[in-house]
Amino acid sequence: MTISLFQCVLIGLWSGFCLAGMLFGIYTNRCLVMAAGVGLILGDLPTGLAMGAVGELAFMGFGVSQGGSVPPNPMGPGIVGTIIAITMKDSGIDVGSALALSFPFAVAFQFVITATYTFATTLTETAYKALDRKDFKGFRLAANATIWVFAAVGFLIGFGGAFSSEGLQKLISFIPGWLSTGLGVSGKMLPAIGFAMILNVMAKRELIPFVLLGYIAIAYLNLPVMGVAVLGTAVALMVFFHAGRGGDSFVEEVEVEFEDGI
Amino acid sequence: MVSNKLQKNDYIKTSLRAYFLQNGFNYGNYQGLGYANMLFPALRKMYKDDDDQLQAALKENLEFFNTNLHFVPFITSLHLVMLENNTPAKEIRSIKMALMGPLAGIGDSLAQFCLAPLFATIGASLAQDGMIMGPVLFFVAMNAILLAVKVLTGLWGYKLGTNIIASLSEKMEIISNIASMIGVTVISGLAVNFVKITTPIRYVANMPDNQQKIVAIQDMVDAIAPKLLPVLFTGLIFYLIKVKKWSTYKLVILTIVLGIALSVLQLIA
DSSP, X not given: OOOOHHHHHHHHHHHHHHHHHHHXXXXXXXXXXXXXXXXXXXXXHHHHHHXXXXXXXXXXXXXXXXXXXXXXXXXXXXXXXXXXXXXXXXXXXXXXXXXXXXXXXXXHHHHHHHHHHHHTTXXXXXXXXXXXXXXXXXXXXXXXXXXXXXXXXXXXXXXXXXXXXXXXXXXXXXXXXXXXXXXXXXXHHTHHHHHHHHXXXXXXXXXXXXXXXHHIIIIITOOOHHHHHHHHHHHHHHHHHHXXXXXXXXXXXXHHHHHHTO | OGGGSOOXXXXXXXXXXXXXXXXXXXXXXXXXXXXXXXXXXXXXXXXXXXXXXXXXXXXXXXXXXXXXXTTHHHHHHHHHHHHHTTOOHHHHHHHHHHHHHHHHHXXXXXXXXXXXXXXXXXXXXXXXXXXXXXXXXXXXXXXXXXXXXXXXXXXXXXXXXXXXXHHHHHHHHHHHHHHHHHHHHHHHHHHHHHOOOOOOOEEEEEOTTSOEEEEEHHHHHHHHOTTHHHHHHHHHHHHHHHTTOOOHHHHHHHHHHHHHHHHHTTSOO
């Protein structure tokens, strides 16, 4: 499948917008959102959605890295990974392999962003100097510069990824069958990292019953996700309303009652 | 001079400028540039004809600043209220800096650790089923809630002044506690659903009556507990993060190498 120049530009604009959205805090720099957009632009929404789901779960934990470090960027799977998944669907690349193949890009983009933040450090100096001159326009220009750099960087990454997708395609066709199968298997395992990272941050000792609750609801009961959320809400509210008198022991009681109900 | 007084609208406008807090993000002063930029229109209005005062006020606020961008309106509103009441710059700064940390904590735990993972997992599972509602729901829900947070915290800061922070963080704690219970339930449920590891190993067993039976290891594993392999693998990764403090790079490399190696050996599929 070839990508027209118009589609390249659209993907570039979409990537620029999504990356800038990371600074706006509007949650566009997420695999789920980006992949759906690329899917729409390339006319293959189902693959875009599937890629978005797999990538989102794999990268979910990276969004919460602590200590101000920049995590691998979801543009890897969200933009490049989705382009790979859609254009190379016929050559045996599934979303799992596309996720694994796109990881180096995610790391590369991470470095680009770190570099942008580092160079942007000069902006403060520019702003001070502008204020010394009472040049308030200059001040505002400096205060909005990072976002424009982000939009430009996003555009270049999206456009470049789409434009050279044929080169990418050739490169990937050299990959032997066992490797792409293996990468597909790895791709299905990668979400474990995202889940483990997020659980590492969220799951305190007193939340262990909820870990079990989620496992039971899916593995044994096969509930749909909404059902799991409602079930979790119900138990959370019970704990909340009884927190005053039951304390910690109540959490366990709820869990026992629930297991009896199966 | 009446026109120089800030109205409620100015506070709401400043609160909405929280979207621009990171427009000048850099490693030097983080959100410092953005903070000054957020206040800019309000300060311009206050010091309408006085470029000197505007210059001084902006320069004062270019210093290092870093907090959660959904909760920052609380600080800016408070800041503007104090400015209008001629609070000394020194006091304003100490309050600004004192609030920065706690609000970053509350905001991050609400937005990043509760809301985002919750809606992301729900959205991803809808997307997995081929529904465009997945990404749409994620995007709309996140932004609707966070927009409300911005406006509300901005108005709270405006109305209630400094003494609110204690009771606010108490309420936030309850909300974020409930949200993390729901979040943990959904996430651990989906972990076993999305991490897919099965084993294709089979062997031929000789039955007592001279018949042969093909035994699949996967069936035996399922009999012990459903989705046991994904649970064990996620547990292993969790252990490596929590106890061994592995970096994500090492984890990703381990996973990819394991996946390729075990699939070449036909141990997992």
